Amino acid sequence: MICEELGDTKFCILVDEAVDAGGKEKMSIVLRFVDRQGFIRERFFKIVSVPDTTSLTLKSEIVKVLSMFNLHVRNMRGQGYDGASNMSGIWNGLQAMFLAECPSAYYVHCFTHRLQLALNGAAKGVHDLCRFFSTLLLVVNFVDSSAKRKGALKAARDDEIQDLIALNTLQTGTGSNQTCTLQRPASTRWSSHFHSIKSLIELFGSTVTTLYHIMDTASLPIQGEASGILRALRTFEFVFCLIMMDKVMKVTEVLCQALQ
Known part of the structure; x- marks a missing residue:
């Protein structure tokens, strides 16, 4: 239903990771986009278990989730993360990896976190x-x-x-x-x-x-x-x-x- 609402339009991703009660690393993915009526929507999309929180692992898992639902990285127009080095690093951070693949996917450090x-x-x-x-x-x-x-x-x-x-x-x-x-x-x-x-x-x-x-x-x-x-x-x-x-x-x- 979220993919139908999104269609083939541009979107942003909001990502954060945390340790659950069992001590396992989890990554949450939220999609932010403008729907057909012109309203901004934020939809909680998926929780993914990850073996570690290195930028390469997180990128691989995000791409896997997007591909699973036929969402293309080339349509990404924004990235929202916290300021941790694995997310915000200008050389090897998650945002830098996506920027190298899609130059329009600008990174914003979460304002609330800041x-x-x-x-x-x-x-x-x-x-x-x-x-x-x-x-x-x-x-x-x-x-x-x-x-x-x-x-x-x-x-x-x-x-x-x-x-x-x-x-x-x-x-x-x-x-x-x-x-x-x-x-x-x-x-x-x-x-x-x-x-x-x-x-x-x-x-x-x-x-x-x-x-x-x-x-x-x-x-x-x-x-x-x-x-x-x-x-x-x-x-x-x-x-x-x-x-x-x-x-x-x-x-x-x-x-x-x-x-x-």
């Missing part, structure tokens, strides 16, 4: 924010690394929700007050940091309760670790950065979504 790299780089240049994100990751990893701790967090959150509902300080209704967990941020995805911050703000009280519970019931080494994390979590500097970055990243999230 924005996220810039924001991450800027944040790392501010020492207070660098410490804040390190502490944030420490809190999430500590609580999320154990099913028992995640269960304690869920129980603490359920009790907190019941108390807030009893005090009429929490709205109720279909879909409200869903149980959530702390979100782990990814190093290059600025949006994931925003989701991590939002989840900790929502679960801040429950997280503190969980850490106190761990300090009372866990082994001595774990008690000491929980105590140190709780102390860092409750400092003025951490809470200030948590609230400030929530406000800042509400703005950058809108920009990320628009670029996406």
